[in-house]
Each structure stands twice: as C-alpha cells, then as structure tokens.
Amino acid sequence: MSPVTIEGIVAPGFEPVADAFRAAFEVTDTGAALAVRHRGAVVVDLWGGVADPVRGTTWTRDTHTTVFSCTKGLMSILAARAVAAGLLDYERPVAAYWPEFAQAGKAATRVRDLLAHRAGLSAPREAVDLATALEWDAMTRLLAEQEPLWEPGSGHAYHALTHGWLVGELLCRVTGLPPGEMLARELAEPLGAQVLLGVPQDAAIEISDSIVGDGLARLTREQAEARRPGAIDWPNRAMTLGDAFPPELVAPGEGFNAPAVRAALIPGAGGIATARGLAAVWSATVVETDGVRLLDDETVTRGIEVVSQGEPVFAVPPPWSRWGMGFQLDSEARRYLGPTSFGHDGAGGQVAFADRAHEVGFAFVTNRMEAIDDHRATRVVDALRTVLTASGSAGGAESLAMRGSRSG
Incomplete structure (x- = not known):
C-alpha cells in the first residue's frame, strides 16, 4: 500500500486519536478528515x-x-434554538405553525413526533423523481397532503x-428563513464554520465526490436481491424516494455528487461541510466556542430527552438507534462517548456529535462510503473516550504538526 500523508495538528495526549484516524486509510482511494474540540x-x-481518485x-x-x-443533526440544533427562543414548542401540533400539515389525519401530530421520526411520513406513498425532489415547494406540499404510513406518534421509522x-x-414557517439561510446565519457565520446547505453550482469551494466502497455496494446488492417483487420496501424508498436517488445515494456525477443536487435544499442529507466546521458547531452546543454558545444547558437537557427507541415500524435488523428531539443519542447502533453525547451520523x-460531560465537539467525514463492518469512526471515538477517561483533562495543550504519516 502506498503511504498516505496525513496533515494537521494533534495536541499532546491525543496521539491515540490520530493513530485511530490513520487506520481509516487502510483502503486505498480514501479521503477523510477529523476534527475534535475539547472545552x-x-x-x-x-x-x-484522496479527494478525487479520477x-x-x-x-x-x-x-x-x-x-x-449529519445534516439532520444541524437541523435539530436549529429546531432547539427555535424552541429556546419561544418560536416553537415540542409539544404543540405541527399544524399550529404549518396549517396545511393538518391534512389526511395529521392534525394532532406534534413537533416532537416530526423530529423523532414518529410522523408516519418516512417515505412518499408514490415514487418521487429527481426533478420533484429538487423542488422545495413540491416536496413540502406532497408531505403536507400525504396520509401517514402509520398513526403518527404510535411508532417510529x-x-x-x-x-x-x-x-x-x-422552521421556515416560524422564522421566515429558508433552511440554508437559517443554517448560515445561526450556525456557520457566528463560528466562521465551513458548513453549508444549498451550494451554488458556481461556488468556488473544493467539494470531494463521494465514492461507493465495497461494503456499501455489497449491502445494497443483497438488499435488492432480498426484495419481494411487487412489494414496496419502505426503508429503501425512504432513502431513494423511489426514483430520485440510487440506493447508495451516489454514483459518478449522480445522486449527491450531482451539482444540481448540491445546489438544492435537501436538509435531510444535503449538507456540505468540513470536519473542522462541523466540530466547531457541535462544540458550541455544549461549551463556549470561539465566543459562541449555541444552546444553553436547559435546552440541551430538553433536546436529548429520549423520544424514540427500540424496534421500528418497518423491520430492519438491530441494533436500532435512539432519538431525542431530532438528535441521535448514544446507543449500540451508534456508540458515542456516553449517555451525555448527542449528534447525528451520516x-x-x-x-x-457533542458530549456535554466532556465538553467535546467531534466530526469525522470521508468520501469513501461504506456500510458493512465500517469501524473507522467508531475506532476514533473509542480512542478519544480512552484518552479523556485516562487524563481527566486534556485541554490547553500545545499542538504538534503531523506530516508524512504512513497509513496502516
């Protein structure tokens, strides 16, 4: 295997975290970044x-x-901020803010149901094509009109x-701002964080195309082979909308690699960011970061209240995630630092994610998409947990430069 050069900085005491990150490059044609804030x-x-193998x-x-x-985590931060500002109430019906949503038996659906995957709208009843997925009004109107797939609030998927x-x-209804502008104003700009939603096709930023790894390709192939003819695979449609995206979400020049998709507002999956930018945002949810605190302690406590856990409505293999008010919580499915962690994987x-006990903001991103037995980020999180537990305090250390590190 050819050497992989890893660049950047590591504070003394955090070298095991860098070693775990280095292991992410065991497979060639991988690009990745890692950022951690402590206090x-x-x-x-x-x-x-590699940013572009071609x-x-x-x-x-x-x-x-x-x-x-990970974009959903950012949207959940924005929702929590709206609650803290008195613009939104987790317990009120969605229709109190978005009257059209009351259609087709959804009048009693609460904001918490919407955030915690309990709204019964995990997928469109009729397949949606890409052109429709790129039109904000078309998608929000479709969901407002749709009859739920199950009784809202009775289960989750x-x-x-x-x-x-x-x-x-x-959020648009209560703030008057489209989500891309809201994310920029409230999260990215105050922190100078490289986190965007809806990137113009002529934007002068370097965006790495995502590539499908062997594990993800194998998983989607096996899922397709197991699908019953004529039956709707609702978890699959939740990912693809039917006809809008490939099962892997990307292909060369297609899916979320397509400039038109990156330019659209798709807050469920369309965020574009650096690890550095994401880590700064999550850090600011639990501790003042670069002069900014995004969520106060009371808001965090409310936001990480467990709303959904256990077996979902549509059968998928365990382990299953746990959800707060849109935040993904520590679970067997996604192990963070511990019970005071909250965030979102992608x-x-x-x-x-962030961790309030350790006052940590963390982000790992990669362009090589995997699924089966993908332990890259988990190894890094485990190493960070070990460092923090052993030291008790690791902030304020002088940084060291890393160059020419050999992978594996």
Whole structure:
C-alpha cells in the first residue's frame, strides 16, 4: 500500500486519536478528515488521502464533502434554538405553525413526533423523481397532503430524507428563513464554520465526490436481491424516494455528487461541510466556542430527552438507534462517548456529535462510503473516550504538526 500523508495538528495526549484516524486509510482511494474540540479548543484537526481518485487530487485543509444525515443533526440544533427562543414548542401540533400539515389525519401530530421520526411520513406513498425532489415547494406540499404510513406518534421509522423537508418547512414557517439561510446565519457565520446547505453550482469551494466502497455496494446488492417483487420496501424508498436517488445515494456525477443536487435544499442529507466546521458547531452546543454558545444547558437537557427507541415500524435488523428531539443519542447502533453525547451520523461513515460531560465537539467525514463492518469512526471515538477517561483533562495543550504519516 502506498503511504498516505496525513496533515494537521494533534495536541499532546491525543496521539491515540490520530493513530485511530490513520487506520481509516487502510483502503486505498480514501479521503477523510477529523476534527475534535475539547472545552472549546482545537485538539485534533487532521486530513489526508484522496479527494478525487479520477483526477488524483489530494484532500486539503479546505476540502468539503457531503455529510449526508449529519445534516439532520444541524437541523435539530436549529429546531432547539427555535424552541429556546419561544418560536416553537415540542409539544404543540405541527399544524399550529404549518396549517396545511393538518391534512389526511395529521392534525394532532406534534413537533416532537416530526423530529423523532414518529410522523408516519418516512417515505412518499408514490415514487418521487429527481426533478420533484429538487423542488422545495413540491416536496413540502406532497408531505403536507400525504396520509401517514402509520398513526403518527404510535411508532417510529427513520425518515431518511423526508425529515429534512418536514423540519425545514416547520422552521421556515416560524422564522421566515429558508433552511440554508437559517443554517448560515445561526450556525456557520457566528463560528466562521465551513458548513453549508444549498451550494451554488458556481461556488468556488473544493467539494470531494463521494465514492461507493465495497461494503456499501455489497449491502445494497443483497438488499435488492432480498426484495419481494411487487412489494414496496419502505426503508429503501425512504432513502431513494423511489426514483430520485440510487440506493447508495451516489454514483459518478449522480445522486449527491450531482451539482444540481448540491445546489438544492435537501436538509435531510444535503449538507456540505468540513470536519473542522462541523466540530466547531457541535462544540458550541455544549461549551463556549470561539465566543459562541449555541444552546444553553436547559435546552440541551430538553433536546436529548429520549423520544424514540427500540424496534421500528418497518423491520430492519438491530441494533436500532435512539432519538431525542431530532438528535441521535448514544446507543449500540451508534456508540458515542456516553449517555451525555448527542449528534447525528451520516451515510457512508460520517459522524458528528457533542458530549456535554466532556465538553467535546467531534466530526469525522470521508468520501469513501461504506456500510458493512465500517469501524473507522467508531475506532476514533473509542480512542478519544480512552484518552479523556485516562487524563481527566486534556485541554490547553500545545499542538504538534503531523506530516508524512504512513497509513496502516
């Protein structure tokens, strides 16, 4: 295997975290970045590998990539801020803010149901094509009109893409801002964070295309072979909308690699970010970061109240995630630092979260999407947990530069 150069900084004491990150490059044609804030300070900021295997370009300090469902975590932060500001109430019906949503038996659906994947709208009843998925009004109107797939509030199933339009429209109704502008104003700009939603096709930023790894390709192939002819696979439709996206979500020049998709507002999966930007945002939810605190302690406590857990409405193999008010909580399905962690992972291996006990903001992003036995981010989180537990305090250390590190 050819050497992979990893660049960036690591604070003394956090070297095991860098070692775990280095293991992410065991497979060639991988690009990735890792950022960790502890008590607001940067203690890990690393990147390396390949940004574009076709052109042979390397991952740089400013390489952005699609972070998929990590975007839902950002939308949940915005929702929590709206609750703290008195614009939104988790217990009120969605229709109190979005009257059209009351159609087809959804009048009693609460905001908490919408955020915690209990709204019964995990997928469209009729297949949606890409042109429709790129039109905000078309998607929000479709969901407002749709009869739920199950009684809202009675169970949960992952709203893989629809979650973004549902929460985004709700926030638009109470703030008057489209979600991309709201994310920029409230999260990215105050922190100077490289986190975007809806990137113009002529934007002068470096975005790495996502590539499908062997594990993800194998998983989607096996799922297709197991599908019963004529039956709707609702978890699959939740990911693809039927006809809008490939099962892997990306292909060369297609899916979330397509410039038109990146330019659209798809808050369920369309965020574009650097690890550094994501880590700064999550850090600011639990501790003052670069002079900014996004959520106060009371708001965090309310936001991480368990709303959904256990077996979902549509059968998928365990382990299953746990959900607060849109936040993914620590569970066997996604192990964070512990019970005071909250965040959201994303398709293919992306992970971003905060931990209030350790005052940590964390983000791992990669362009090589995997599914089966993907332990890249988990190894890094485990290493970070070990470091924090052993040291008790790791902030304020002087950073060290890393260059020329050999993978594996």
